[in-house]
Amino acid sequence: MRRSAQITAAAFALAWLPVISVMGQANEQTEFDIWTTGPLLKAVQLAPLYNDSKTFVDMPALTSPSSIQANFAALTADTNGTLAVEDLQEFVNQHFGVAGSDFTRYEPADYSPDGPPEFLPLVTDPAIRQWALEVNALWPYLSRIETPSVAEQPSWHSLLTLPEPGVVAGDRFREIYYWDTYWIIQGLLVCGMNTTAQDMVTDLLHLAVEYGHVPNGARTYYINRSQPPLLSQMVVLLYNTSKDTALLETALPVLEADYKYWTTAPKAVPVDIGQGKTFNFSRYYANWTMPRPESFLEDWTTASFLNPTTQQTERQELWRNLASGAESGWDFSSRWFAPGGDEATIRVTDILPSDLNAYLYQMESNLAYLNEEVGNTSASSRFLSAAEARRDAMNAVMYNADQGRWTDMLIESRNAQGVATVTVATEAPYVSNYIPLWAGLLDDQPQEALAVVDSFYHSGLIQDAGIVTSLNDSGQQWDYPNAWAPLQSMMVDALLQHGGNEGERVARSLVQAWLGNNYAGWQAIDKMVEKYNAITSGEVGGGGEYSVQTGFGWTNGVMLNFLERFGWNPDIAPVPAVAPQAASSAR
Numbered sequence: 294m295r296r297s298a299q300i301t302a303a304a305f306a307l308a309w310l311p312v313i314s315v316m317g318q319a320n321e322q323t324e325f326d327i328w329t330t331g332p333l334l335k336a337v338q339l340a341p342l343y344n345d346s347k348t349f350v351d352m353p354a355l356t357s358p359s360s361i362q363a364n365f366a367a368l369t370a371d372t373n374g375t376l377a378v379e380d381l382q383e384f385v386n387q388h389f390g391v392a393g394s395d396f397t398r399y400e401p402a403d404y405s406p407d408g409p410p411e412f413l414p415l416v417t418d419p420a421i422r423q424w425a426l427e428v429n430a431l432w433p434y435l436s437r438i439e440t441p442s443v444a445e446q447p448s449w450h451s452l453l454t455l456p457e458p459g460v461v462a463g464d465r466f467r468e469i470y471y472w473d474t475y476w477i478i479q480g481l482l483v484c485g486m487n488t489t490a491q492d493m494v495t496d497l498l499h500l501a502v503e504y505g506h507v508p509n510g511a512r513t514y515y516i517n518r519s520q521p522p523l524l525s526q527m528v529v530l531l532y533n534t535s536k537d538t539a540l541l542e543t544a545l546p547v548l549e550a551d552y553k554y555w556t557t558a559p560k561a562v563p564v565d566i567g568q569g570k571t572f573n574f575s576r577y578y579a580n581w582t583m584p585r586p587e588s589f590l591e592d593w594t595t596a597s598f599l600n601p602t603t604q605q606t607e608r609q610e611l612w613r614n615l616a617s618g619a620e621s622g623w624d625f626s627s628r629w630f631a632p633g634g635d636e637a638t639i640r641v642t643d644i645l646p647s648d649l650n651a652y653l654y655q656m657e658s659n660l661a662y663l664n665e666e667v668g669n670t671s672a673s674s675r676f677l678s679a680a681e682a683r684r685d686a687m688n689a690v691m692y693n694a695d696q697g698r699w700t701d702m703l704i705e706s707r708n709a710q711g712v713a714t715v716t717v718a719t720e721a722p723y724v725s726n727y728i729p730l731w732a733g734l735l736d737d738q739p740q741e742a743l744a745v746v747d748s749f750y751h752s753g754l755i756q757d758a759g760i761v762t763s764l765n766d767s768g769q770q771w772d773y774p775n776a777w778a779p780l781q782s783m784m785v786d787a788l789l790q791h792g793g794n795e796g797e798r799v800a801r802s803l804v805q806a807w808l809g810n811n812y813a814g815w816q817a818i819d820k821m822v823e824k825y826n827a828i829t830s831g832e833v834g835g836g837g838e839y840s841v842q843t844g845f846g847w848t849n850g851v852m853l854n855f856l857e858r859f860g861w862n863p864d865i866a867p868v869p870a871v872a873p874q875a876a877s878s879a880r
């Protein structure tokens with residue numbers, strides 16, 4: 294709310310007032326609500342009343358949060374600090390509705406069960422067309438409109454008020470997410486649902502106006518962190534389709550505020566890049582020092598080795614790191630852990646990530662392009678310079694010429710002025726090491742780009758059924774053997790753009806391997822899922838904090854986009870897979 298100062302911000306502040314007055318700690322807890330912190334949250338989550346920590350925080354209040362607070366205080370006072378689980382459950386049943394009951398499924402006006410007139414011209418196989426139509430039919434299944442109560446009584450909901458309906462990710466991910474939306478709108482455009490795509494971007498722009506950045510997702514408990522910053526990429530995608538400069542008039546100031554959020558402290562860190570120069574690289578850094586409300590029990594347990602009285606600062610920093618891992622989109626991955634360690638050693642805030650800085654390079658390039666389109670040449674050249682400076686710094690500091698890829702950097706120390714000295718975080722390959730190629734860092738250097746493509750071929754990340762996230766079988770979901778739709782999408786585009794004829798051949802094989810994987814999974818369980826196994830086609834992914842989720846927004850988006858651009862080619866030569874051997878196992 295810091296950067297908004299708008300009417301909406303005032304309305305939102307009012308919504309918090311009852312909570313403040315009850316808690317009597319207005320100056321400290323102005324932004325807290327009953328789903329975000331407080332004794333009720335802690336009691337419900339540690340009981341635990343639900344087998345998924347996300348259930349309770351998604352339950353709308355049936356009465357005012359202030360009266361819930363008061364009733365709960367009275368209840369616990371009566372029981373002198375001990376409360377039977379049955380009584381707690383009864384209390385929750387009386388005061389809260391079913392998780393997700395504050396929005397309803399809805400059929401977008403631009404949805405057609407037959408798809409648009411020119412649906413998937415390259416797909417002739419009738420079974421695959423049928424599959425694509427059934428996935429198209431998932432859009433209304435995943436579309437949500439908020440009940441009027443969300444706007445009328447925002448404090449009764451953890452759901453954030455949105456101006457437009459939108460497509461959610463699926464299952465426990467009951468709301469709109471930030472980076473998921475980029476791939477969801479690609480799928481919507483394939484299905485002729487341009488208005489729905491536009492509506493979703495309107496929602497994200499609205500959230501960025503409200504909070505100064507786009508929150509991780511549309512919930513109060515997600516406000517203090519974001520997700521990989523792809524909003525400018527979404528705006529470019531829509532703008533390139535419509536050439537509507539009115540969109541840019543609205544979007545540019547918002548994008549600029551979001552840019553500032555990502556490029557100032559604490560997210561930006563000045564780094565000594567040699568020859569007396571510094572450059573401000575960015576990191577994921579959540580403004581959050583408690584267990585994530587939606588993973589409260591998990592984070593509480595992860596920190597249980599720390600003593601609450603003597604190691605409170607360490608606990609808070611661990612919780613900040615877990616929330617920052619969620620902000621990275623890669624929650625969780627061995628990428629973020631100290632060598633040999635597990636999630637208790639998570640050190641996201643000490644890492645300057647190659648993918649995040651690549652997304653910011655892309656944001657700078659996009660802001661240069663969009664400002665040029667509205668005739669703002671001074672802003673355009675300012676962002677162009679920023680992009681060039683970041684590219685040069687990334688290539689100087691993060692690029693490893695021997696490996697042919699960019700690495701995450703680890704902050705070793707910071708001097709009195711806050712300038713950091715950095716070292717390589719890990720030599721191991723992650724798909725994130727190649728994201729700068731997709732983001733355009735080597736668009737002007739075709740030979741160097743080819744070297745990166747070649748490095749990718751030899752990285753071991755290319756497997757029979759897709760691109761695997763890493764080679765470490767850590768049990769985390771952003772690691773071996775899992776494969777994620779957005780990573781397939783970005784790498785296929787990078788190979789097409791930079792790999793020449795061979796790159797195109799590999800890209801087409803990867804597309805078919807991925808589609809084959811999705812289709813085999815569909816035939817087996819009749820569902821699209823959040824992540825797949827990169828080794829065995831048709832097998833869903835595993836690991837992590839929660840069971841595999843179906844739906845699934847970005848998977849559907851990438852699948853439809855691939856089918857539109859490449860068709861279905863089961864006879865294409867497969868990509869020769871590197872032996873699917875994990876580097877190490879933590880289990």
Ligand SMILES: *[C@@H]1O[C@H](CO)[C@@H](O)[C@H](O)[C@H]1NC(C)=O
Binds near residue numbers: 345
């Ligand atoms: C969680 O609980 C719900 C019902 O409360 C049940 O359907 C589901 O199977 C449970 N999930 C797990 C992973 O235990």
Ligand SMILES: *[C@@H]1O[C@H](CO)[C@@H](O)[C@H](O)[C@H]1NC(C)=O
Binds near residue numbers: 373
């Ligand atoms: C409440 O608990 C405390 C300590 O656990 C005990 O000393 C006290 O007598 C209890 N009060 C009542 C009213 O039960």
Ligand SMILES: *[C@@H]1O[C@H](CO)[C@@H](O)[C@H](O)[C@H]1NC(C)=O
Binds near residue numbers: 529530533
């Ligand atoms: C948008 O259009 C510009 C100008 O034609 C082009 O350079 C850019 O690659 C396009 N971006 C996307 C995401 O379509």
Ligand SMILES: *[C@@H]1O[C@H](CO)[C@@H](O)[C@H](O)[C@H]1NC(C)=O
Binds near residue numbers: 487534
């Ligand atoms: C919707 O988007 C698609 C793909 O980006 C584009 O080809 C089409 O012209 C758009 N349709 C309308 C009505 O704007």
Ligand SMILES: *[C@@H]1O[C@H](CO)[C@@H](O)[C@H](O)[C@H]1NC(C)=O
Binds near residue numbers: 573
């Ligand atoms: C880099 O960050 C420092 C403070 O952390 C700030 O003073 C400086 O202006 C920043 N430089 C640029 C180019 O943004």
Ligand SMILES: *[C@@H]1O[C@H](CO)[C@@H](O)[C@H](O)[C@H]1NC(C)=O
Binds near residue numbers: 559580
């Ligand atoms: C983070 O939260 C603190 C209070 O805990 C607040 O003072 C500060 O402005 C916030 N910082 C950012 C960057 O949002």
Ligand SMILES: *[C@@H]1O[C@H](CO)[C@@H](O)[C@H](O)[C@H]1NC(C)=O
Binds near residue numbers: 324580581583
């Ligand atoms: C969330 O950020 C706000 C400021 O934007 C801050 O006041 C609050 O303390 C932060 N919450 C946590 C739990 O750190």
Ligand SMILES: *[C@@H]1O[C@H](CO)[C@@H](O)[C@H](O)[C@H]1NC(C)=O
Binds near residue numbers: 627631633635877
């Ligand atoms: C794989 O990840 C685990 C943590 O989950 C870590 O202990 C181990 O060192 C990692 N192995 C390699 C080779 O990076």
Ligand SMILES: *[C@@H]1O[C@H](CO)[C@@H](O)[C@H](O)[C@H]1NC(C)=O
Binds near residue numbers: 549669671672
């Ligand atoms: C160009 O953009 C900057 C923000 O980057 C803004 O302050 C300025 O007013 C714009 N200039 C024009 C002519 O629109």
